[in-house]
Amino acid sequence: MLVNVKKLNVQQFIAQQITTEMVKPYSFTAQAPSNIALVKYWGKYANQIPANPSISFTLTNCHTDTSITFEPKKQKKPQLEVYFEGKQKESFKPKILTFIARIIKYCTYLNHFDIHIDTKNSFPHSSGIASSASGMAAISHCIMQLEKSFYPEMPLSYFNQKSSFLARLGSGSASRSVAGEVVVWGKHEQVNASSDLYGVSIPFQLHKNFKNYQDTILLVDKGEKVVSSTVGHKLMNNHPYAKARFEQAHQNLGAMLDILKNGNLTEFIQLVESEALTLHAMMMTSVPYFILMKPKTLEIIQEIWRFRAKTGLHLCFTLDAGANVHLLYPNDEKELINHFIKEKLAQYCQNNQYICDELGTGTRTK
């Protein structure tokens, strides 16, 4: 099943040419958060079109801070420099160059500038937390600030939509880190404004049970992943269960929207954990198969289930494409659950390390 991206309305994202007076130095900053998917994106078509819609909670504390200077180019070809935590980082360049190559037709003004990127993450380096979502959202936000300085009348809705559109071309999940507490990316029949091209906020008030919802990330394994997300997505192409999975994701997203509206935490837990295990089941049934969970990931899951049976508290887990465990729980159960994390779950983490995060609102200018 191939999606023809030309049928999607990408024309709206092509910026007009700029005038020579506009080619001067500019400097912008952005802080973009990570996000955690409740219904997962796993599998994609050409041009970063998702095979199924996904929905995520935007986080706060796990974020990337990025400053970009755009200087009129000095040579025929624009140059790129990337600094990470104050040091030049050549290894980040290929991904950013691929990103620029993908977005250049929508941002032709970039052809006039040398780009200098300075970036840092709030979470520990190589903690196994994917920085591509927050990283790409931050870069896209800076690029849109540049575009807005050419066209100051640009409405905020367009700014956010195009930021998310650009971020998606850097990393799919980045499209969900731009604006809103809960974001849907990918066309879904229950969200009119939803699109395969960018993320949108849920079109209703999030139930109060989810206010300041907590996400504690247990750092189980900080090592290099055995299989990257890029390869993992590709393995969904000829996956024996792909069709059923993509249909299930549509259904699960519909069910999740109802839960977020009505605040049913028992149903929330069931759906979130099932999505996490389904994601990893897809990995275990790919050809070739692979496993990203570690023994400690499973031990933590068992501990959570025992704790929940004993206390009746609404603690559940979800997983990204890695061994780390995201613990999701309501803000008003925080005290008892934090005690359990500290006393019991921290021992499963590398150097007892975990990160406390919570629901946030998206990328902002710093």
Ligand code: DP6
């Ligand atoms: C398991 O967004 O990292 O976290 O588009 O290739 O950059 P690319 O993939 P990426 O995939 C994220 C996969 C996931 C699930 C999710 O966040 O929805």
